[in-house]
Amino acid sequence: MEIPEKLISELKKVSGLKIRINEPLASHTTMKVGGPADLFLQPLTVRAMITVIEKMSNYHCPYILLGGGSNVIAADRGVRGAVISTRKLQQVRIQGNRTTAEAGILLSDFCQQLAEAGLSGLEFASGIPGTLGGSIYMNAGAYGGEIKDCLRSAEVLTAEGRSLTLTAEELELEYRSSLLQEQKLIALSATFKLQERPSSEIRAEIQKLKEKRWASQPMEQPSAGSTFKRPPGHYAGSLIEKSGLKGYRVGGAMVSPKHAGFIVNTGEATARDIVELMMEIKEKVYQKFGVRLKPEPRLIGEFDKLPY
Numbered sequence: 526m527e528i529p530e531k532l533i534s535e536l537k538k539v540s541g542l543k544i545r546i547n548e549p550l551a552s553h554t555t556m557k558v559g560g561p562a563d564l565f566l567q568p569l570t571v572r573a574m575i576t577v578i579e580k581m582s583n584y585h586c587p588y589i590l591l592g593g594g595s596n597v598i599a600a601d602r603g604v605r606g607a608v609i610s611t612r613k614l615q616q617v618r619i620q621g622n623r624t625t626a627e628a629g630i631l632l633s634d635f636c637q638q639l640a641e642a643g644l645s646g647l648e649f650a651s652g653i654p655g656t657l658g659g660s661i662y663m664n665a666g667a668y669g670g671e672i673k674d675c676l677r678s679a680e681v682l683t684a685e686g687r688s689l690t691l692t693a694e695e696l697e698l699e700y701r702s703s704l705l706q707e708q709k710l711i712a713l714s715a716t717f718k719l720q721e722r723p724s725s726e727i728r729a730e731i732q733k734l735k736e737k738r739w740a741s742q743p744m745e746q747p748s749a750g751s752t753f754k755r756p757p758g759h760y761a762g763s764l765i766e767k768s769g770l771k772g773y774r775v776g777g778a779m780v781s782p783k784h785a786g787f788i789v790n791t792g793e794a795t796a797r798d799i800v801e802l803m804m805e806i807k808e809k810v811y812q813k814f815g816v817r818l819k820p821e822p823r824l825i826g827e828f829d830k831l832p833y
């Protein structure tokens with residue numbers, strides 16, 4: 526759909542909103558691939574975000590939310606409609622052990638602030654390279670913890686621009702899934718239940734997990750994290766490695782020789798290379814083990830083929 530000129534001129538009048546036209550998504554995703562978004566909107570305040578969603582809804586204009594772009598593969602032809610970035614929504618309010626943060630803060634920055642305040646519970650998430658909002662949407666987890674464990678509630682926005690507060694239970698957080706995915710809800714902010722702990726201990730734990738991650742994952746190359754969800758009773762990376770695919774390439778996309786669960790961009794990858802590689806991996810693992818792998822990253826925009 527062509528974006529109506531009238532919508533663009535209304536958006537230009539919204540205070541606290543940055544607007545870019547034909548913005549390349551490669552510079553907003555950790556995989557470093559992706560063509561242009563017709564409209565790239567960056568609200569600077571929650572108020573501006575709500576106004577943007579109301580306007581999108583009034584004009585029936587399609588849009589996709591983007592946080593840190595660490596769990597998406599954006600199509601080479603880009604995204605029609607709008608991509609709405611949460612990255613400028615970063616306020617954190619710490620009141621005793623009740624902490625509320627806006628959706629666009631990076632988990633690494635949030636965890637640093639919690640460490641300063643001596644609040645424990647989110648250490649496991651400190652090395653996940655996404656935003657708070659994306660981590661609720663995906664119920665992100667690592668090293669035995671997941672967002673579900675420490676989330677108290679989240680303020681969300683419906684597709685019509687109505688805001689609601691949902692408890693952790695109402696958010697239906699399960700392995701890499703949440704109600705947000707089912708109902709196209711937008712996370713605006715979230716409140717956590719945390720415990721007091723000396724800052725030095727929190728910092729030491731964050732450092733220990735960081736070293737563990739850098740030793741085992743290809744942090745030095747662009748990727749979108751784990752390529753596939755963990756199939757019941759297996760580890761995707763181990764099945765891929767046992768299929769002889771470590772280092773296997775399609776164009777510039779490669780199964781990481783460091784951790785077969787990751788596809789890395791060796792520099793010149795296209796989204797198409799990545800999708801082709803995902804499809805080959807799926808096929809080979811199915812042939813060898815009879816296990817059907819399911820992609821973890823979200824594929825956004827116009828693809829010819831999808832690896833589902």
Ligand SMILES: Cc1cc2nc3c(=O)[nH]c(=O)nc-3n(C[C@H](O)[C@H](O)[C@H](O)COP(=O)(O)OP(=O)(O)OC[C@H]3O[C@@H](n4cnc5c(N)ncnc54)[C@H](O)[C@@H]3O)c2cc1C
Pocket residue numbers: 555589590591592593594595596597611628652653654655656657658659660661662663664665666667705710711712713742743744748749750751823
């Ligand atoms: C090197 C590397 C390591 C990783 N390690 C882990 C790990 O250990 N554990 C883990 O769980 N994940 C891991 N990931 C994946 C990723 O970091 C997480 O899924 C993260 O939570 C995604 O957050 P994001 O802000 O980057 O989301 P994005 O990639 O921007 O978006 C992901 C999805 O969430 C939606 N979304 C984003 N923000 C919002 C919002 N505010 N409201 C509604 N929807 C929203 C988007 O529309 C999209 O569908 C890793 C990724 C990389 C690159």
